[in-house]
Amino acid sequence: MLTSKCYRVVLPTLVLALMLEMFPLPDWAQAYRPEWVTLVLIYWAMAVPEQVGVTVAWIFGLLLDVTQGAILGQHAIGMVLVIYLVHLQYLRIRVASLFQQAIVIFVLLMIKQLLVLWVSGIVGQAPDVGDYFMPSFIGALIWPWLFVVLRDIRRRFTLTKSF
Amino acid sequence: MQQIFLRGPSVTLRAIILIIASILIMTADHRWHHLEAARGAIETTLIYPLRYIINIPARLFNWTDESFVSHQQLLDENRQLKEQKLRAQVSLQKLSILEKENERLRKMLSAKPKVGEKVLVAELMSIDLDPYKQQVIINKGGQDGVYLGQPIIDAWGVMGQVIHVGQMSATAMLISDPSHAIPVQVNRNGMRSTAFGSGHTGKLELRYIPHNAEIEIGDLIVSSGLGERFPPNYPVGRISEIERPAGETFARVTAEPVAHLDRGREVLLVWHRPPEITEPVEVLSQDEVKNADE
Numbered sequence: 001m002l003t004s005k006c007y008r009v010v011l012p013t014l015v016l017a018l019m020l021e022m023f024p025l026p027d028w029a030q031a032y033r034p035e036w037v038t039l040v041l042i043y044w045a046m047a048v049p050e051q052v053g054v055t056v057a058w059i060f061g062l063l064l065d066v067t068q069g070a071i072l073g074q075h076a077i078g079m080v081l082v083i084y085l086v087h088l089q090y091l092r093i094r095v096a097s098l099f100q101q102a103i104v105i106f107v108l109l110m111i112k113q114l115l116v117l118w119v120s121g122i123v124g125q126a127p128d129v130g131d132y133f134m135p136s137f138i139g140a141l142i143w144p145w146l147f148v149v150l151r152d153i154r155r156r157f158t159l160t161k162s163f
Numbered sequence: 164m165q166q167i168f169l170r171g172p173s174v175t176l177r178a179i180i181l182i183i184a185s186i187l188i189m190t191a192d193h194r195w196h197h198l199e200a201a202r203g204a205i206e207t208t209l210i211y212p213l214r215y216i217i218n219i220p221a222r223l224f225n226w227t228d229e230s231f232v233s234h235q236q237l238l239d240e241n242r243q244l245k246e247q248k249l250r251a252q253v254s255l256q257k258l259s260i261l262e263k264e265n266e267r268l269r270k271m272l273s274a275k276p277k278v279g280e281k282v283l284v285a286e287l288m289s290i291d292l293d294p295y296k297q298q299v300i301i302n303k304g305g306q307d308g309v310y311l312g313q314p315i316i317d318a319w320g321v322m323g324q325v326i327h328v329g330q331m332s333a334t335a336m337l338i339s340d341p342s343h344a345i346p347v348q349v350n351r352n353g354m355r356s357t358a359f360g361s362g363h364t365g366k367l368e369l370r371y372i373p374h375n376a377e378i379e380i381g382d383l384i385v386s387s388g389l390g391e392r393f394p395p396n397y398p399v400g401r402i403s404e405i406e407r408p409a410g411e412t413f414a415r416v417t418a419e420p421v422a423h424l425d426r427g428r429e430v431l432l433v434w435h436r437p438p439e440i441t442e443p444v445e446v447l448s449q450d451e452v453k454n455a456d457e
Contacts (some may be wrong), residue, residue: 002211015213019213019217020218022213022214022217022289022395023217023290024217024221024290027425048279053174053177054174054177054178054181055177055181056173058184059430061185062188062205063205063210064200066205066209067213068296069298069326069327071189071192072188072189072191072201073185073186073188073189073192074187074189076181076188077186080181080185081182083178084174084178087178104248112311117295120295121194124342131198154322
């Protein structure tokens with residue numbers, strides 16, 4: 001669970017990510033909007049896994065559902081699965097280079113995206129979208145920059161001694 | 164103590180529990196709509212402030228835009244508006260005469276006069292939620308009397324209906340959403356159909372129209388009011404394409420919505436009271452008549 005220090009650092013970044021995900025974009029850019037909340041959650045789950053776990057992921061998944069007008073639980077289930085996978089493999093992902101990390105991130109984002117689309121399909125609202133992998137791709141592209149920014153934030157507030 | 168390995172049953176167990184919880188919540192939300200209240204509460208307490216902050220730049224932009232307009236521009240606009248008003252008034256006069264006449268004729272036919280609908284102007288707060296859905300957020304909610312299923316329109320036609328109500332905001336589904344359907348009729352000859360959303364703002368699909376139906380490109384389709392959700396006779400769209408593929412039972416008809424679904428900031432909420440259904444006359448059976456007599 002989140003300790004008070006973590007609470008002060010992690011939570012604002014997650015809320016900011018949520019706002020970025022709600023920010024109005026022109027029509028053409030909407031299909032390219034990366035999943036900020038998932039990206040930030042993956043970082044924190046990797047960097048401070050003892051603090052940010054599946055429960056936090058689930059709560060933010062539900063918030064995402066409310067903001068996006070999705071079925072409650074649709075993003076939450078994807079988020080929990082992705083963060084769980086990060087928890088299983090975080091020691092390996094951490095030591096990889098940023099480029100290799102970006103590839104892993106792409107796969108993780110795709111898993112979540114497909115799960116969300118899958119649920120949409122089950123309830124009969126399957127969208128006909130061509131480039132459904134674009135958000136994941138953009139997400140993987142911005143991962144190295146996001147990683148550096150969040151790492152600096154974490155170091156500045158000395159969140160953990162290790163890594 | 165610094166933990167190195169977090170793996171182990173606790174994380175797995177928690178993940179499994181949360182995934183099961185998600186599935187339960189999804190079922191409850193989708194099948195039985197039990198979670199509207201919870202969704203409204205979250206929207207009002209946590210999300211609304213965020214939305215408000217996000218909207219500040221747009222508002223600031225609008226404000227500066229309005230504050231720093233030149234005198235000449237304002238005069239021009241004023242003149243244009245006056246002209247428009249005059250024109251509108253002229254057609255309104257005609258309309259009021261027609262309305263009176265219509266009422267008279269209806270009275271002669273001893274039909275109920277149509278009730279005027281109450282409307283309220285609401286502003287769009289956000290239009291791009293999930294890109295796979297066609298939904299908007301408006302800045303009026305439960306405290307203004309907005310209710311589930313309430314129709315929203317704009318100056319040109321029907322836009323959609325309210326699907327979630329928060330305290331100060333509400334989510335509305337546009338008629339172009341793939342899971343939306345609205346009962347319509349062709350204005351020219353009154354032929355009934357249902358217009359389904361396609362997921363694109365510029366396209367509605369009219370299904371179950373037979374090949375030989377009398378329908379033409381450019382025909383105006385209006386809401387028929389048959390679902391008792393939308394008020395009747397509001398414009399919905401214009402027929403843009405008719406295909407009659409051989410071997411299929413129905414024609415493929417598409418319409419273009421007349422409401423400006425992807426433009427504009429103001430919408431109208433309509434309080435629509437469906438016409439009262441007269442109670443069917445109860446027919447008493449012989450036994451009941453006897454009982455009543457006794």
